[in-house]
Amino acid sequence: MRYSPTTSKTKNAPLALNASYSRKKRLRANLTGYAFISPFVIGFLAFTFIPMLVSLYLSFTKYNLFADPVWIGTDNYVKMFTGDANYLNSVKVTFIYVFVGVPLRLAFALAVAMILNSKSRMVGFYRTIYYLPSIIGGSVAVSIMWRNIFSNEGIVNSALNLLGIPNVSWFGNPNASVFMLVTLSVWQFGSSMLIFLAGLKNISQEMYEAASVDGAGAVPKFFKITLPLLSSVVLFNMIMQTIGAFMTFVPAYIISKGEGGPLGGTMLYSLYLFRQAFMFSNMGYASAMAWIMLLFVGVLTGILFKTSKAWVFYESEGGR
Known part of the structure; x- marks a missing residue:
């Protein structure tokens, strides 16, 4: 039987469609999970992690809320x-x-x-x-x-x-x-x-x-x-x-x-x-x-x- 590229592509098409569908399904499942954990992640970043980084920076400054921080190194x-x-x-x-x-x-x-x-x-x-x-x-x-x-x-x-x-x-x-x-x-x-x-x-x-x-x-x-x-x-x-x-x-x-x-x-x-x-x-x-x-x-x-x-x-x- 003579090999036909067209026949091979036709046979592999369902496999490609299944793989594409599986990737979309996994992506949809991941996005659903990310949506559920996003309130915690956003809250953690906004109210814990970022304030901690700001606090670390301020610990090396002189800052009184009414003026810009002044870098003083380890003086504090x-x-x-x-x-x-x-x-x-x-x-x-x-x-x-x-x-x-x-x-x-x-x-x-x-x-x-x-x-x-x-x-x-x-x-x-x-x-x-x-x-x-x-x-x-x-x-x-x-x-x-x-x-x-x-x-x-x-x-x-x-x-x-x-x-x-x-x-x-x-x-x-x-x-x-x-x-x-x-x-x-x-x-x-x-x-x-x-x-x-x-x-x-x-x-x-x-x-x-x-x-x-x-x-x-x-x-x-x-x-x-x-x-x-x-x-x-x-x-x-x-x-x-x-x-x-x-x-x-x-x-x-x-x-x-x-x-x-x-x-x-x-x-x-x-x-x-x-x-x-x-x-x-x-x-x-x-x-x-x-x-x-x-x-x-x-x-x-x-x-x-x-x-x-x-x-x-x-x-x-x-x-x-």
């Missing part, structure tokens, strides 16, 4: 660590708030979660009651309430007077004022408690029964069963609560009326950044502060992940 960063005592004080107060408040908050949340993990007909009601502080804990109203509780005539000083202890000047003593903020942080344990409670529900009761048969008490069960199997949840809560603690703003602002007093005792990092940006119009300096916080939180989170290999138990891996 040098000033933070060598010429601004208030900045260093805000770092100290924030470290106390984070590294004291977060462990206490997690310990309290775990203790309450273990109590609520017990079998009770009212356990659902108790969980709701214990979670309520986390819903309203960061609000302006609760911060005002907390300020009234620790006032000279507040409930705390009244209770101390009943015990024969004189009034504590919560708003006049820097050490007492930061402790007041830490107490408020610990009181907002509801979200961590619910996550711990979910983790406790995933621990098999057979392990506790086997430990009881071997004669193990409550303390060995906690350190040999509960804590290792809950270690991944502890890591998650620790990271999330640490990041949240570094970003705390509303309680410090409301309790100190935006001044960070007394003597900088409640001047958290975020509050000092806010004052520099919106009270003193030092936008360049505030941007530099924001980037230092971002870098520090990123490094701290990386350290937590790196060290977690030594103490976090993953059941799928059969150990640490």
